[in-house]
Amino acid sequence: MAKISRNNLHDDVRERIKIIARQQMAAAGTAGISLRGIARELDVTAPALYRYYGSIDDLITALIVDAYNALADTLDAENARYPAGAYAERLFGVLMVYRAWALANPVDFQLIFGNPIPGYEAPRDVTIPAARRPFELIGMMLGEALAAGAMDYPAVYDALPDSIESYIGAMSAQEGYAIPPQVIYLTVSGWSRIHGLIMLELFTHTQPVIGDAEAFYRFEIVTFMEQLGLNPTAYP
Amino acid sequence: MAKISRNNLHDDVRERIKIIARQQMAAAGTAGISLRGIARELDVTAPALYRYYGSIDDLITALIVDAYNALADTLDAENARYPAGAYAERLFGVLMVYRAWALANPVDFQLIFGNPIPGYEAPRDVTIPAARRPFELIGMMLGEALAAGAMDYPAVYDALPDSIESYIGAMSAQEGYAIPPQVIYLTVSGWSRIHGLIMLELFTHTQPVIGDAEAFYRFEIVTFMEQLGLNPTAYP
């Protein structure tokens, strides 16, 4: 009992350190993270933090994994809101929530998808499984919609470049993905599109030209979905 | 004469400072820029640099303006390679060169389109005119292709959201753009797409899933152009 409570305290402090780290990054950029700054905010000396993270790189890794998981959890939660057959509504909802999460958590988004932090090298075996989650969710959604006949097969994808088709095939087999290569391609293609929209919006390149960035994002994904024959009966 | 040569020397050193700054950013990230580091490399004390730039922020601003202009110059040069009527070939070439520039100059690309540098605020009246150039070139190309009847008008754009159409109309009038709002929309839409592709490639998110990132980019823009009825007779 006592041991558990000490462990709980330890985990609590680990969490508090991450929370303060995120606040600091929000103020000074992802590269502005600093152990001493966190220690100051926690009213503790800097060496104390080494009880909780072996180094600042360990802390950054924890923040990155958390960010991927937080994004994936948010998408999963939205996904769970829809009945089994509502392919179009589900996809629309999840893509809208993807953007909303990025705008609500710009630092976490930059941490996983923006400029790398100088001097930091991510331990790929730790970050990659988390990084896969958001991507795989969208891939599964598209794969199920196609399998259920709810989505138009994009004819262009019959003529994918050989180098790409064979790579995806091999990668897909190795990872045990249950969706066809064309759907994986479509997932990366669509993901790139929302990624560009979100990145440009996040760094205020879109707004001066378009005005209403949310309407822009929405119109873009609706157009994209219509091309796939995925038409929600109603948009929220 | 003598005066001019002293001025030339001054400008030379300003250039050398920027070159070293870019090298340092390549090694330590855009946020890793430092006057003292540059001074060390130039074999000069740090205060000497204040003869050339009023502050580190002034230097960053110069680097940003240079980056926008270098990108725009590269696109202009490619643009100039095509005869007047070659709308499809021209667009394809320019979009390919856009990516090539980003990959060849990742630091400059991050500087203008990636995470902002903590503590630095761009003087918008200085950076914005340069920032407009790449965007306006692509907009002009699409506008001319449409005006010449070489491009299919995307029917979806007749139903742009009101908030966007009216904003673009007003912005366009104020800036004196000679292209219709739908073309501006199309430009931002297309720009977002190549931006997402390039950003994800630059930070190695694409390669593990797709394998051949260049073929991916190429296929994406060909598909995009085909939807606009812009079909090059031959791809380089």
Place this chain on the structure above:
DNA sequence: TGTACATCAGTGAACGCGCGTTCACTGATGTAC
């Protein structure tokens, strides 16, 4: 052509601040008998 003066690049010391990490240690809390 020679001299007095102005211009300006660069120095060196200093200010006041930041950082990650190691180390020997104190002192409180929890554990085992």
Place this chain on the structure above:
DNA sequence: TGTACATCAGTGAACGCGCGTTCACTGATGTAC
């Protein structure tokens, strides 16, 4: 229930390094008469 011991969070000093900016200055170069 009481005592000896182990665990572990946190301290404070130190190492060795970084940064932007100001300031009074030296000394070379170029200019004007």
